[in-house]
Amino acid sequence: MVESKKFFPLFIDLNEKECLVVGGGSVALRKTKTLLEYGASVTVVASHFKEEFKSLPVEIYQQDFVVDFLKDKFLVVAATDNIHLNEMIYDICEMRGILMNNATSKEDMNTRFSAIIETEEFQIAISAKGLPKKSVKLKNQLIDILKELDIE
The missing domain is CATH 3.30.160 (Double Stranded RNA Binding Domain)
Structure with a gap:
């Protein structure tokens, strides 16, 4: 049996930190709004977006995720409906020491939203x-x- 992770509660300054959200649906939108509320600089990448993203102060890339998007990112949110893609993004972020939240897993992440x-x-x-x-x-x-x- 695999022991589940223990997450340490932490308040962190996101002001002007480079963050990436992968996904363009409702969960991605909610998490993007939260990051913006705390001053993050947000880039969003997805093949399809909810219309509301266009009204947000974010950089939008309407395309599939590529690893280059992770360059210089402080925090990454994988909020796609593709569990395997989200896990792959987690694995890469974990290897690179990037904070990562995975919307489709309770374990394959190193950061939770509250x-x-x-x-x-x-x-x-x-x-x-x-x-x-x-x-x-x-x-x-x-x-x-x-x-x-x-x-x-």
Whole structure:
């Protein structure tokens, strides 16, 4: 039996860091918006894109992924519906020491995205170990608790 990875919670400055998102669907769009919210410089590559990508301040390449896109990237998100492609991107990023989030795996990544709550006083990140719907559910419950305690 393979022991599952243990992820260390970490807050990291993404301001002006070069990030790559591979994929043009809903998950890629959501993760791209999150990266932009934290100041990242984002490049997106995919053969097809949701229309909303065109309104974002990102560099878009409408083509298939090639390894050269990884050059000088701080963080990579593989958010395609091709599990094998996402795993290949993970393997390359792992060898090169690049932070990588894989939308189709709980293990084949070295970085997870969190559900985030931000208030004037707090920044709370929630991970349900690769189960984003559970993270969002807890996030919404915590927001209600913070409101009740008047510390939102």
